Amino acid sequence: MTALEMKGIKKAFRSVPALRGVDFTVRPGEVHALLGANGAGKSTLMKIMTGAYALDAGQIFIDGKEVNLTEPQDAKAHGIQCVYQEVDTALIGYGSVAENILLEGFVERGRSPFINWRSLEETAAKALKRLGLDIPVQKKVEELTLSEKQLVLLAKAIAQKAKIIILDEPTAPLSQAETVQLFQIIKQLREQGIGIVFISHRMPEVFEISDRITVLRDGELVLCKQAKETNPHEVITSMLGKALSQEYPKEQVKIGERLLTCKNVVAGSQVRNLSFTVHEGEIVGIAGLVGAGKSELARVLFGADPLTSGEVYKRGKKLKCTSPKVAVDEGIALIPEERRREGIMAEESVAVNLTMTTLRNYSRFGFLRSLLVSEAVKGLIQALQIKVANPQLPIGSLSGGNQQKVVIGKWLATEADIFIFDEPTKGVDVGAKSEIYRIIGNLAKNGKGIVYLSCEFEELVGIADRILVMYDGSFVKELSRSQATVETIMYYASGGQ
Helix, strand or coil, rough: CCEEEEEEEEEEEEEEEEEEEEEECCCCCCCCEEECCCCCHHHHHHHHHCCCCCCEEEHHHECCEEEEEHHHHHHCCCEEEECCCHHHHCCCCCCHHHHHHHHHHHHCCCCCCCHHHHHHHHHHHHHHHHCCCCCCCCCCCHCCCHHHHHHHHHHHHCCCCCCEEECCCCCCCCCCCHHHHHHHHHHHHCCCCCCCCCCCCCCHHHHHHHHHHEEEEEEEEEEEHHHHHHHHHHHHHHHCCCCCCCCCCCCCCCCCCCCEEEEEEEEEEEEEEEEEECCCCEEEEEECCCCCCCHHHHHHCCCCCCCCCEEEEEEEEEEECCCHHHHHCCCEEEECCHHHHHHCCCCCCCCHHHHCCCCHHHHEEEEEEEEHHHHHHHHHHHHCCCCCCCCCCCHHHCCHHHHHHHHHHHHCCCCCCEEEECCCCCCCCCCHHHHHHHHHHHHHHCCCCEEEEEEEEEHHHHCCCCEEEEEECEEEEECCCCCCHHHHHHHHHHCCC
């Protein structure tokens, strides 16, 4: 018997089909990967599973019995829990670990206002222990690491007697060691008979942890196979509808004058005596594992964090980027790793987010010229191939790939000539990644200087002109395009000498 069975699921938004008769099942003790490119329908299917969306047609069965999931509480009552990618929005920062694990259950069941705190903490500790975790239950959630917060959400699902757990891009914010720990816990859950829906864009991880793989494309099911019976090439081809013959559309670009020069840059303990240059039309990759200091360097160059010592020059002129505003005025743009927290205003529209850096271009005597704004937004949406029905929709309703295009787009109308990309494809599907590579390649072709920071070493090998490898806050190796391999980068990024 299947733990979850979805038959002929259909869903449309404003007469535009998002799901076209999709079938999907999860067996007890199975890890079932749900994959698809941008706009394939996997988010819609996930939201129907969790009761966030009502289906238009089809049937849902839990343990063989047909159910109606019309709201999230219905799904939870039937044992369906979801651990979302944005863990901070799913937890109460000032609450303890125990409170976050169990209080929702108390509220939903309408229990007495009097709570036995000792019992609550003991029950929370048991949920953590079931996952082999040793997180203090009295500790405030805001004091936890990102990976610990994710594990608290898993413990919360266990405490609420989950039969099926949906993991939405669970490894996106994690280091390699944290991913290993998460996979150990997933295997424990599988052994306990819990069904896992695993949503990810990272092919090696999908094939490492999954028992079965389903691929959606344009709202239809196009592949469903046991993981051992397929391969990454077949999966990616199914996602895109064509072979991914050239994932990294890197053109030969003439390297121009020196644009950015950093000399002996020091900032705190994570940026240690770094020196490098970036030329016009050049993509300089900075490779490093989580904690190497990449993001700290990006923030220093953008004026978000102070420079302890060292010098930064642009076209030979010494810069003093004491704030992001100064950096923007000097023509420096940052596409940050945490786009939802630092790159967008999630509740505002796509149009507002695209024009937030250039409003002065569309105003006269203090009044905004709406027609100019509308034309600019339309042009950016077309140029970047942003998939949105209406630019007045909240940017938070877009997929991760389209959100990232908006973050890039807001800088295109500025005078920026140095673009800093910090993990630009994090949480982005395969199809959208190719589009982001194309956008970055076009920037380089137009003479912009690109600093591309990433722990996705295959990307760097494919897109960068040269690569600087970071370890423990320092550059430990420089590799030309012809020298760079994933294995070589990993060797030096892991501390190899």
